[in-house]
Protein backbone atom coordinates (compact mmCIF):
# COMPACT_ATOMS: atom_id res chain seq x y z
CA UNK A 333 0.00 0.00 0.00
CA UNK A 334 1.37 3.42 -0.96
CA UNK A 335 0.17 6.47 0.88
CA UNK A 336 1.71 9.90 1.15
CA UNK A 337 2.03 9.75 4.90
CA UNK A 338 2.79 6.19 5.83
CA UNK A 339 2.39 5.16 9.44
CA UNK A 340 4.29 2.28 10.97
CA UNK A 341 3.29 0.22 13.94
CA UNK A 342 6.54 -0.02 15.90
CA UNK A 343 6.92 -2.82 18.44
CA UNK A 344 9.73 -3.09 20.95
CA UNK A 345 9.50 -6.59 22.34
CA UNK A 346 11.57 -6.94 25.50
CA UNK A 347 12.01 -9.79 27.95
CA UNK A 348 9.94 -7.93 30.55
CA UNK A 349 8.05 -5.19 28.66
CA UNK A 350 6.37 -4.56 25.33
CA UNK A 351 6.24 -1.01 23.96
CA UNK A 352 4.03 -0.46 20.92
CA UNK A 353 3.58 2.83 19.10
CA UNK A 354 2.15 4.32 15.91
CA UNK A 355 5.02 6.25 14.33
CA UNK A 356 5.18 8.57 11.31
CA UNK A 357 8.14 9.08 9.00
CA UNK A 358 9.35 12.07 11.05
CA UNK A 359 9.77 9.77 14.01
CA UNK A 360 6.82 11.22 15.91
CA UNK A 361 5.11 8.75 18.22
CA UNK A 362 1.37 9.24 17.82
CA UNK A 363 0.60 6.82 20.67
CA UNK A 364 2.36 4.63 23.21
CA UNK A 365 1.20 1.40 24.76
CA UNK A 366 3.28 -0.16 27.53
CA UNK A 367 2.52 -3.66 28.75
CA UNK A 368 4.20 -6.52 30.56
CA UNK A 369 5.65 -9.35 28.45
CA UNK A 370 3.92 -12.56 29.57
CA UNK A 371 7.22 -14.37 28.94
CA UNK A 372 6.21 -17.44 30.97
CA UNK A 373 3.28 -18.06 28.59
CA UNK A 374 5.69 -18.83 25.75
CA UNK A 375 5.57 -17.55 22.17
CA UNK A 376 1.81 -17.90 21.75
CA UNK A 377 0.98 -15.89 24.85
CA UNK A 378 3.53 -13.22 23.98
CA UNK A 379 2.26 -12.90 20.40
CA UNK A 380 -1.29 -12.49 21.73
CA UNK A 381 -0.05 -9.77 24.06
CA UNK A 382 1.66 -8.01 21.13
CA UNK A 383 -1.58 -8.12 19.18
CA UNK A 384 -3.62 -6.69 22.05
CA UNK A 385 -1.01 -3.97 22.62
CA UNK A 386 -1.07 -3.08 18.91
CA UNK A 387 -4.85 -2.65 19.00
CA UNK A 388 -4.53 -0.26 21.95
CA UNK A 389 -1.72 1.68 20.25
CA UNK A 390 -3.83 2.11 17.12
CA UNK A 391 -6.84 3.26 19.16
CA UNK A 392 -4.56 5.57 21.12
CA UNK A 393 -3.55 7.27 17.87
CA UNK A 394 -7.25 7.69 16.95
CA UNK A 395 -6.89 5.71 13.75
CA UNK A 396 -7.88 2.27 12.52
CA UNK A 397 -5.56 -0.57 11.56
CA UNK A 398 -6.24 0.13 7.82
CA UNK A 399 -4.18 3.30 8.19
CA UNK A 400 -1.04 1.35 9.17
CA UNK A 401 1.31 0.66 6.26
CA UNK A 402 3.60 -1.89 7.89
CA UNK A 403 4.82 -3.31 11.19
CA UNK A 404 8.41 -3.08 12.48
CA UNK A 405 9.39 -5.26 15.42
CA UNK A 406 12.58 -5.22 17.44
CA UNK A 407 13.15 -8.43 19.39
CA UNK A 408 15.78 -9.57 21.89
CA UNK A 409 18.12 -12.42 20.97
CA UNK A 410 19.37 -13.75 17.69
CA UNK A 411 17.03 -12.54 14.97
CA UNK A 412 17.47 -13.20 11.26
CA UNK A 413 15.88 -10.16 9.67
CA UNK A 414 16.03 -11.53 6.14
CA UNK A 415 14.24 -14.77 7.01
CA UNK A 416 12.16 -13.09 9.73
CA UNK A 417 13.05 -15.71 12.31
CA UNK A 418 13.81 -15.25 15.99
CA UNK A 419 16.16 -18.16 16.64
CA UNK A 420 16.64 -17.93 20.35
CA UNK A 421 16.29 -15.34 23.05
CA UNK A 422 17.85 -15.54 26.51
CA UNK A 423 14.99 -13.43 27.92
CA UNK A 424 12.11 -15.29 26.27
CA UNK A 425 11.92 -18.89 27.45
CA UNK A 426 10.55 -21.38 24.93
CA UNK A 427 11.40 -19.29 21.87
CA UNK A 428 13.27 -21.36 19.33
CA UNK A 429 13.26 -20.75 15.57
CA UNK A 430 9.99 -18.79 15.69
CA UNK A 431 9.02 -17.23 12.32
CA UNK A 432 7.90 -14.08 14.12
CA UNK A 433 7.78 -11.86 11.03
CA UNK A 434 5.41 -14.19 9.14
CA UNK A 435 3.25 -14.74 12.22
CA UNK A 436 2.83 -10.96 12.61
CA UNK A 437 2.17 -10.51 8.88
CA UNK A 438 -0.59 -13.09 9.15
CA UNK A 439 -2.06 -11.52 12.32
CA UNK A 440 -2.00 -7.92 11.12
CA UNK A 441 -2.44 -8.56 7.37
CA UNK A 442 0.42 -6.09 6.85
CA UNK A 443 4.03 -6.36 5.80
CA UNK A 444 6.18 -6.90 8.85
CA UNK A 445 9.92 -6.49 9.42
CA UNK A 446 11.98 -8.06 12.19
CA UNK A 447 15.25 -6.75 13.60
CA UNK A 448 17.39 -7.48 16.65
CA UNK A 449 16.64 -5.07 19.52
CA UNK A 450 20.18 -3.66 19.77
CA UNK A 451 20.26 -2.93 16.05
CA UNK A 452 16.79 -1.38 16.33
CA UNK A 453 17.92 0.95 19.12
CA UNK A 454 20.95 1.94 17.03
CA UNK A 455 18.68 2.80 14.09
CA UNK A 456 16.43 4.82 16.40
CA UNK A 457 19.33 7.02 17.54
CA UNK A 458 20.62 7.16 13.96
CA UNK A 459 17.41 8.34 12.32
CA UNK A 460 15.78 10.32 15.09
CA UNK A 461 18.23 10.77 17.99
CA UNK A 462 21.79 11.68 18.93
CA UNK A 463 23.44 10.21 15.82
CA UNK A 464 21.31 12.02 13.24
CA UNK A 465 23.48 13.15 10.32
CA UNK A 466 26.34 10.70 10.89
CA UNK A 467 27.31 7.80 8.59
CA UNK A 468 29.53 5.73 10.85
CA UNK A 469 28.28 5.35 14.35
CA UNK A 470 27.97 2.81 17.14
CA UNK A 471 25.25 2.65 19.73
CA UNK A 472 26.23 1.12 23.06
CA UNK A 473 23.72 0.46 25.81
CA UNK A 474 25.13 -0.33 29.23
CA UNK A 475 22.60 -1.58 31.78
CA UNK A 476 22.04 -5.10 33.14
CA UNK A 477 23.97 -6.27 30.05
CA UNK A 478 25.79 -4.50 27.24
CA UNK A 479 24.20 -4.34 23.82
CA UNK A 480 24.13 -2.12 20.82
CA UNK A 481 24.34 -1.83 17.09
CA UNK A 482 26.79 -0.66 14.47
CA UNK A 483 26.01 1.67 11.58
CA UNK A 484 28.56 1.64 8.75
CA UNK A 485 28.16 3.77 5.62
CA UNK A 486 24.66 4.70 6.74
CA UNK A 487 23.45 1.11 7.12
CA UNK A 488 23.05 -0.98 10.23
CA UNK A 489 25.56 -3.82 10.10
CA UNK A 490 23.55 -7.03 10.28
CA UNK A 491 26.14 -9.51 9.04
CA UNK A 492 25.27 -12.51 6.91
CA UNK A 493 22.30 -13.61 9.03
CA UNK A 494 21.47 -10.59 11.17
CA UNK A 495 23.60 -11.59 14.17
CA UNK A 496 26.20 -8.82 13.84
CA UNK A 497 26.54 -6.12 16.48
CA UNK A 498 26.61 -8.38 19.56
CA UNK A 499 29.21 -6.06 21.02
CA UNK A 500 28.50 -7.13 24.62
CA UNK A 501 29.90 -10.56 23.85
CA UNK A 502 33.32 -9.60 22.55
CA UNK A 503 35.91 -11.28 24.72
CA UNK A 504 37.80 -8.77 26.85
CA UNK A 505 39.51 -11.17 29.29
CA UNK A 506 40.19 -14.71 28.07
CA UNK A 507 39.93 -16.20 31.55
CA UNK A 508 37.39 -13.70 32.85
CA UNK A 509 34.12 -14.42 34.66
CA UNK A 510 31.51 -16.64 32.96
CA UNK A 511 28.88 -14.97 30.79
CA UNK A 512 25.30 -16.23 30.39
CA UNK A 513 26.04 -16.73 26.66
CA UNK A 514 28.32 -19.64 27.60
CA UNK A 515 31.60 -17.84 26.96
CA UNK A 516 33.75 -16.19 29.63
CA UNK A 517 35.26 -12.75 29.96
CA UNK A 518 32.70 -11.09 27.64
CA UNK A 519 32.45 -7.30 27.78
CA UNK A 520 29.10 -7.51 29.55
CA UNK A 521 30.41 -10.06 32.05
CA UNK A 522 33.00 -7.44 33.10
CA UNK A 523 31.49 -4.00 32.58
CA UNK A 524 27.68 -4.23 32.94
CA UNK A 525 25.49 -3.29 35.89
CA UNK A 526 25.12 -6.99 36.68
CA UNK A 527 28.91 -7.39 36.74
CA UNK A 528 29.27 -4.34 39.01
CA UNK A 529 26.66 -5.64 41.47
CA UNK A 530 28.24 -9.09 41.46
CA UNK A 531 31.70 -7.65 42.17
CA UNK A 532 30.26 -5.60 45.06
CA UNK A 533 28.54 -8.66 46.59
CA UNK A 534 31.75 -10.65 46.35
CA UNK A 535 33.72 -7.97 48.19
CA UNK A 536 31.03 -7.66 50.88
CA UNK A 537 31.02 -11.43 51.39
CA UNK A 538 34.77 -11.40 51.92
CA UNK A 539 34.38 -8.78 54.65
CA UNK A 540 35.16 -5.50 52.86
CA UNK A 541 34.60 -2.30 54.81
CA UNK A 542 31.83 -0.51 52.92
CA UNK A 543 28.48 1.25 53.27
CA UNK A 544 27.05 -0.53 50.22
CA UNK A 545 25.29 -3.23 52.24
CA UNK A 546 23.59 -0.78 54.57
CA UNK A 547 22.23 1.08 51.51
CA UNK A 548 20.71 -2.22 50.37
CA UNK A 549 18.73 -2.64 53.62
CA UNK A 550 21.48 -4.93 54.87
CA UNK A 551 20.50 -7.62 52.35
CA UNK A 552 23.21 -8.84 50.03
CA UNK A 553 20.78 -9.92 47.30
CA UNK A 554 19.45 -6.35 47.19
CA UNK A 555 22.84 -4.95 46.21
CA UNK A 556 22.53 -3.51 42.69
CA UNK A 557 24.56 -1.21 40.47
CA UNK A 558 22.36 1.63 41.77
CA UNK A 559 23.29 0.81 45.37
CA UNK A 560 26.96 0.95 44.44
CA UNK A 561 26.36 4.27 42.70
CA UNK A 562 24.59 5.73 45.76
CA UNK A 563 27.46 4.58 47.99
CA UNK A 564 29.99 6.13 45.61
CA UNK A 565 28.10 9.43 45.66
CA UNK A 566 28.36 9.40 49.46
CA UNK A 567 32.13 8.91 49.20
CA UNK A 568 32.40 5.16 49.85
CA UNK A 569 35.95 4.23 48.74
CA UNK A 570 35.12 0.63 47.77
CA UNK A 571 32.11 1.73 45.69
CA UNK A 572 34.29 4.23 43.85
CA UNK A 573 36.97 1.61 43.32
CA UNK A 574 34.42 -0.86 41.89
CA UNK A 575 33.00 1.75 39.51
CA UNK A 576 36.53 2.61 38.33
CA UNK A 577 37.12 -1.07 37.60
CA UNK A 578 33.87 -1.19 35.60
CA UNK A 579 34.90 1.98 33.78
CA UNK A 580 38.28 0.44 33.02
CA UNK A 581 36.74 -2.58 31.30
CA UNK A 582 34.12 -0.41 29.61
CA UNK A 583 36.96 1.70 28.20
CA UNK A 584 38.83 -1.39 26.96
CA UNK A 585 35.77 -2.40 24.93
CA UNK A 586 35.28 1.13 23.60
CA UNK A 587 38.90 1.17 22.39
CA UNK A 588 38.26 -2.06 20.46
CA UNK A 589 35.20 -0.51 18.80
CA UNK A 590 37.13 2.66 17.90
CA UNK A 591 40.01 0.67 16.37
CA UNK A 592 37.85 -1.78 14.46
CA UNK A 593 35.13 0.53 13.12
CA UNK A 594 36.63 4.06 13.15
CA UNK A 595 33.20 5.55 13.99
CA UNK A 596 32.44 9.28 13.86
CA UNK A 597 30.36 8.91 16.96
CA UNK A 598 29.65 6.49 19.78
CA UNK A 599 26.31 7.03 21.49
CA UNK A 600 25.99 5.63 24.99
CA UNK A 601 22.63 4.78 26.53
CA UNK A 602 21.24 2.46 29.18
CA UNK A 603 20.78 2.82 32.94
CA UNK A 604 24.46 2.82 33.87
CA UNK A 605 25.17 5.75 31.55
CA UNK A 606 23.22 7.83 34.08
CA UNK A 607 26.29 7.56 36.33
CA UNK A 608 27.71 10.19 33.96
CA UNK A 609 31.32 11.23 34.39
CA UNK A 610 31.89 9.02 37.40
CA UNK A 611 31.79 6.07 35.00
CA UNK A 612 32.19 7.56 31.55
CA UNK A 613 35.16 9.91 32.05
CA UNK A 614 37.56 7.20 33.27
CA UNK A 615 36.19 4.87 30.57
CA UNK A 616 36.96 7.41 27.84
CA UNK A 617 40.42 7.96 29.32
CA UNK A 618 41.12 4.23 29.18
CA UNK A 619 39.82 4.05 25.60
CA UNK A 620 42.06 6.95 24.64
CA UNK A 621 45.13 5.19 26.07
CA UNK A 622 44.44 2.09 23.98
CA UNK A 623 42.95 3.31 20.69
CA UNK A 624 44.87 4.66 17.72
CA UNK A 625 45.36 8.35 18.37
CA UNK A 626 43.98 9.43 14.97
CA UNK A 627 40.93 7.21 15.29
CA UNK A 628 40.22 8.36 18.86
CA UNK A 629 40.56 12.00 17.86
CA UNK A 630 37.79 11.69 15.25
CA UNK A 631 35.23 9.99 17.47
CA UNK A 632 32.68 11.95 19.47
CA UNK A 633 31.07 10.35 22.50
CA UNK A 634 27.49 11.37 23.14
CA UNK A 635 24.77 10.28 25.53
CA UNK A 636 21.69 8.69 23.92
CA UNK A 637 18.82 11.09 23.17
CA UNK A 638 15.77 8.82 22.95
CA UNK A 639 15.92 6.94 26.25
CA UNK A 640 13.57 3.97 26.29
CA UNK A 641 11.99 4.94 22.96
CA UNK A 642 15.09 4.16 20.88
CA UNK A 643 14.06 0.54 20.24
CA UNK A 644 10.50 1.21 19.12
CA UNK A 645 11.54 4.17 16.97
CA UNK A 646 14.33 2.12 15.43
CA UNK A 647 12.02 -0.82 14.67
CA UNK A 648 9.78 1.66 12.83
CA UNK A 649 12.77 3.23 11.06
CA UNK A 650 13.86 -0.20 9.91
CA UNK A 651 10.40 -0.82 8.44
CA UNK A 652 10.44 2.60 6.68
CA UNK A 653 13.89 1.77 5.30
CA UNK A 654 12.89 -1.66 4.03
CA UNK A 655 9.69 -0.29 2.48
CA UNK A 656 11.63 2.45 0.77
CA UNK A 657 13.97 -0.12 -0.74
CA UNK A 658 11.10 -2.38 -1.75
CA UNK A 659 9.13 0.40 -3.37
CA UNK A 660 12.08 2.37 -4.71
CA UNK A 661 10.26 5.38 -3.44
CA UNK A 662 12.33 8.31 -2.18
CA UNK A 663 9.72 10.08 -0.03
CA UNK A 664 8.82 7.24 2.36
Ligand SMILES: [Zn+2]
Pocket residue numbers: 500501511512513514515518521
Ligand atom coordinates in the same frame (compact mmCIF):
# COMPACT_ATOMS: atom_id res chain seq x y z
ZN1 LIG B 1 28.81 -13.39 26.52
